[in-house]
Amino acid sequence: MIRLVGILIGLGFSFIVLLAFGSGVLTVIDQGYLKEETAEHAFHQEAHGxxxxxxxxxxxGTWDYAQLQRGYQVYREVCSACHSLDFVAIRDLQQLGYTEDQVKAEAATITVAGIDPNTGEATTRPALPTDYFPAxxxxxxxAAAANNNAIPPDLSLMAKAREGGPSYIYSLLTGYAPPSEELLEEFPDSAPGAGLHHNPYFANLNLAMAPPLTTDGQVTYAEGNPEPTIxxxxxxxxxxxxxxxxxxxxxxxxxxxxxxxFLLxxxxxxxxAKKQVWAAVKPRKD
Known part of the structure; x- marks a missing residue:
């Protein structure tokens, strides 16, 4: 009886292994790895920092706070025109090395939605450090009407939401280029359509976002910082x-x-402690 139960358990494990293998094969087929190569597979480039x-x-690794402050400046002057930071409060900027007074001054330059206390009507007001960055x-x-029917994504978690993280963002921003002649010859339909821009680091090679950083010095850094190249x-x-x-x-x-x-x-x-506790215990001699 015990032998029969053991055989049944073994058969059950074998069935589970075969089922997992079959599921993996179906996943590979579904994701297109065994299908005819597409332009995205052939010409998509891996992200690099x-x-x-x-x-x-x-x-x-540690934070380069001077770089983070420059990055915030680039976001405010370039990216914030289309992209939100829904999960970042203005007061969080103190973590980048800004003083409390600097954060208050920065908040005052940002306009957020408010309510008129006298009429109850919707209005706008200068932001407070406790406010979140407005969309x-x-x-x-x-958003879609202003961006070729594409809604600009929120950037709060973008570095964790995309494979490659910050390297992907860097590659995307620096990777805009006309499609190669080889791509157009092999996949003529891959040419960017109206309102689209070719970027080999994007999933399907063409995206609605125009190059946000187009010229060196587009953002003016304070004295002592690196040259603001793209x-x-x-x-x-x-x-x-x-x-x-x-x-x-x-x-x-x-x-x-x-x-x-601590664990070590x-x-x-x-x-x-083990050596001390068992020091007086001698091994048994048979």
Whole structure:
């Protein structure tokens, strides 16, 4: 009886393994890996970061606060015209090294929706540090109408929502270029249509967003900062969007190292305690 139960259990595990394998094969087929190659598969390029990478990368990475401040400047002067930061409060800018007075002054330059206390009607007012960054459009219909029927996504979590994270954002911002002759010869239908722009780092190679950073010096940095080339501005805003997506990134890593150190120390103590407790016990001789 026990042998029969063992055989049935073995058959059950075998069935589960075969089912998982079949499911994986179907997934591969469904995702198009076994289908005819498309323009997206053939000419899509992998994301890459700036030369030298980002300072926050790696297990010992830290924030470059000067870069984060430059990235915020690029967002405010360029990206905020179309993209929102729904999950970022203005007071969070203090984490970038701004003083409380600087944050208050920055908030005063931002207009948010309000209510007239006398009439109850909708109005606008200068933002407070406790306010969140306002959306550039009142609704999705208005956003689509202003952007070739494409709704600009919120950027708060973009660095975590896209494969490649900040490297993807950097590649996208610096990757606008006319489609190659090879692409047009092999896939003539891949040419960007009206209102679209070719970018080999985008999923389907063409997107509605026009190049937001078009010339060096488009944003004027304060004295002492790097030259605001397209590559530098792209790297700066990519780093800033990594911070908006995961502001506790560096602190989380530091906490992790402290926890690992404690666990290592506790393990060593436990080993010595074990040696001490069992020191008087001699092995049994048969």
């Amino acid at each position: 700036p030369d030298g990478g980002f300072q926050f990368e790696g297990v010992l 550039p459009y009142a609704n999705d219909v208005m 590559e530098q501005m792209s790297a700066d805003v990519s780093a800033f969007l990594m911070w908006t997506a995961e502001p506790q990134l560096v602190k989380r890593r530091q906490t992790g190292w402290a926890v690992l150190g 120390f506790a393990t060593i103590l436990a080993w010595f």
